[in-house]
Amino acid sequence: MNVExxxxxxxxxxxxxxDTNAVYLARELALLGISIARxxxxxxxxxxxxxxxSAALGRTGAVxxxxxxxxxxxxxxxxxxxxxxxxxxVLDQAILDRLRRLWRERGxxxxxxxxxxxxxxxxRGARILDNHHGSAPGIWLEDEQGRWVALLPGVPREMRGMxxxxxxxxxxxxxxxxxxxxRSRTIRTTGVAESVLADRLGxxxxxxxxxxxxxLPNPDGVDLRLTSRGLPADEADRVLRTGADRLLAKIGEAxxxxxxxxxxxxxxxxCRAEQLRIAVAESCTGGLLGARISDVPGASDVFxxxxxxxxxxxxxxxxxxxxxxxxxxxxxSEPVALQMAKGIRVRLGTEIGVSITGIAGPSGGTPEKPVxxxxxxxxxxxxxxxxxxxxxxxxxxxxxxxxxxxMVGDRTEIRHRAVQAALSMIRKAIGEIDQPxxxxxxxxxxxxxxx
Numbered sequence: 237m238n239v240e241x242x243x244x245x246x247x248x249x250x251x252x253x254x255d256t257n258a259v260y261l262a263r264e265l266a267l268l269g270i271s272i273a274r275x276x277x278x279x280x281x282x283x284x285x286x287x288x289x290s291a292a293l294g295r296t297g298a299v300x301x302x303x304x305x306x307x308x309x310x311x312x313x314x315x316x317x318x319x320x321x322x323x324x325x326v327l328d329q330a331i332l333d334r335l336r337r338l339w340r341e342r343g344x345x346x347x348x349x350x351x352x353x354x355x356x357x358x359x360r361g362a363r364i365l366d367n368h369h370g371s372a373p374g375i376w377l378e379d380e381q382g383r384w385v386a387l388l389p390g391v392p393r394e395m396r397g398m399x400x401x402x403x404x405x406x407x408x409x410x411x412x413x414x415x416x417x418x419r420s421r422t423i424r425t426t427g428v429a430e431s432v433l434a435d436r437l438g439x440x441x442x443x444x445x446x447x448x449x450x451x452l453p454n455p456d457g458v459d460l461r462l463t464s465r466g467l468p469a470d471e472a473d474r475v476l477r478t479g480a481d482r483l484l485a486k487i488g489e490a491x492x493x494x495x496x497x498x499x500x501x502x503x504x505x506x507c508r509a510e511q512l513r514i515a516v517a518e519s520c521t522g523g524l525l526g527a528r529i530s531d532v533p534g535a536s537d538v539f540x541x542x543x544x545x546x547x548x549x550x551x552x553x554x555x556x557x558x559x560x561x562x563x564x565x566x567x568x569s570e571p572v573a574l575q576m577a578k579g580i581r582v583r584l585g586t587e588i589g590v591s592i593t594g595i596a597g598p599s600g601g602t603p604e605k606p607v608x609x610x611x612x613x614x615x616x617x618x619x620x621x622x623x624x625x626x627x628x629x630x631x632x633x634x635x636x637x638x639x640x641x642x643m644v645g646d647r648t649e650i651r652h653r654a655v656q657a658a659l660s661m662i663r664k665a666i667g668e669i670d671q672p673x674x675x676x677x678x679x680x681x682x683x684x685x686x687x
Contacts, residue, residue: 237411238273239265240292244303244313245390246279257302257388257395264399266418268411271465280304285316289385293320297383300403303390305372307351314375317385318359321377325357328364331373332356338371369397376406416466421476423483426457426499426660428490433458436486447479455645455652456499460487492663499659500528500535506666507538512587512616514662516542517555517580519567519593520610525655540584545576555579566605568593573611574638581615588665589615592658594641596650608645610654613638614665637665 241261247253258275265272273296278288285304292299304313318325335355339348355372358364365374370391378384386403388395425433430453434441437460443449446467452459462479464472484491492502507514516525526542529535543554548567551557556579561571573591581589594610601607614637641657643650 237268237270237298237407238296239270239298239300240274240276240296241272242276242278242285242288242292242299242301243390244278244280244285244288244301246310248277248303249279256392257390260392260396261300261302261399264404265407266420268404268407269416269418269466270407270411271418280310280312282312282316285313286320289317290320293383293385297381299385300388301385302388302395305355305374305387305389307349307353307355307371311354313387314357314359317377317387318362321359321379321385323359323361323377326360327353328356328358331358331364335371365398365402367394367398368401370394374398374402376403417469417472418463418465419469419472419476420461420463421480422452422462422495423460423480423487423491424457424493424495424497424499425460425487425490426492426656428458428487430458433460433487433490436488437483438486440482440486444482445475445479447475455649456656457490489664489667492660498528498532499656499663501532503659503662503666504529504532504535504538506663507588510666512666513538513540514588514590515540515580515584515586516658517545517576517589517591518542519545519551519576519591520596521592521594521651521654522546524651525590525592525658528655528659540586543580543583551576554583556582568595568605568609568611570611570613570638570640573613574615574636577613577615577636577638581617587617588662590658590662591615592654594650594654596647596654598647606642608641608643608650610641610643610650610657611638612641612654612658612661614658614661616665637661 241258243255243258245253248255255277262272274292276288276292278284289299289301301313301317304311315325332353335352336348352371359375359377363376365376367373367389370389372389374389375387376384388398388403430451434451441449448463450461452461460483462476464476467475480494492499514529518525523542523544529539545551545555548562551567551572552559555576557572557575561575565571573593576591576593577589580591591613592610595601595605595607597607616635639661641654643653645653
């Protein structure tokens with residue numbers, strides 16, 4: 237079965253509301269083996285709703301809409317779509333009685349507003365989809381040719397609840413004992429550009445073994461998504477697992493996890509395995525690294541805390557950064573990054589100290605240190621061998637890693653990429669795979685090894 241999804245609302249087109257409904261429906265429908273052939277967003281004007289739904293019906297004959305079922309003047313989905321089916325709206329007394337009952341149960345004063353009465357107007361002959369999560373009922377409209385439209389509310393909580401309660405059973409019955417599913421598996425990478433990954437994968441990058449392949453660059457790196465269509469669930473899982481293993485063999489250390497796992501979660505698991513604890517010292521990222529780590533449930537057994545060392549006095553007084561190095565090299569420099577990482581590790585008594593110092597912009601850059609210049613250091617208390625140094629670089633203690641990155645983007649992007657690069661450095665340092673020269677972070681970040 238192929239369906240089209242039409243999400244309705246001026247707020248979606250104006251950018252005030254993010255369309256999470258279509259994302260939810262795509263994932264849920266895939267579990268039934270139902271593909272979304274097209275997604276459309278339109279405004280609240282009746283003619284726009286009618287055009288979008290009519291075109292979708294003409295292509296697939298199966299449409300799910302969200303939005304426009306409320307009690308106000310801008311909720312026009314029901315009347316517009318009913319007209320497409322040649323159905324008039326009639327009062328459903330049972331729905332009106334339920335709305336009045338809900339009004340009283342919620343302790344609201346007076347009688348049910350007249351505007352709410354419009355929610356009890358239902359297209360003649362329609363199937364009602366009960367809403368146990370809000371006031372607006374959903375509607376199933378179907379014509380003699382078997383073409384149908386399912387109208388769901390736009391409020392995400394109500395839409396999801398109604399889908400599970402009423403629409404999912406209907407679609408399951410329609411699909412029947414269907415052997416095929418739509419399933420995906422994602423390989424997450426960081427530190428390697430999309431083009432480099434494409435070269436590594438070669439012909440695999442175009443898809444293989446019946447699997448579709450997609451490259452998905454983002455500020456964290458590049459996700460590689462494999463999708464299986466038309467296979468039974470067990471067979472789809474087996475093919476996806478085999479396909480993911482083939483990709484991992486080609487990608488190597490750039491891959492840090494699968495599906496929705498975050499790099500922070502991977503780092504925490506590595507630290508638990510090695511019984512290592514982390515403390516962070518941040519300048520330009522202002523606590524984002526600590527936030528990424530502490531966002532992972534259960535992080536407290538590994539993450540001890542951090543310090544936002546924005547001002548140089550904080551770097552000197554609390555992290556032990558030398559005045560001489562601040563004066564000679566500036567706050568955004570290799571020696572300062574190294575001392576910040578060691579200082580926070582010693583001060584908080586952890587095995588790992590991490591520091592980030594840089595220029596996130598939009599101002600503050602110089603020809604020698606442009607916006608996007610970021611130094612990141614990792615200081616590990618024990619168990620790491622010496623790191624070879626490029627000619628002319630001062631010696632680094634056996635248990636330190638330090639790298640210079642030149643990142644592009646706006647202030648938010650640069651800070652986000654700096655955090656991801658720091659997490660990647662921790663992961664590599666723990667695994668002793670810190671390799672110089674692989675500092676591309678997706679398309680938009682380039683790092684130069686300083687170790």
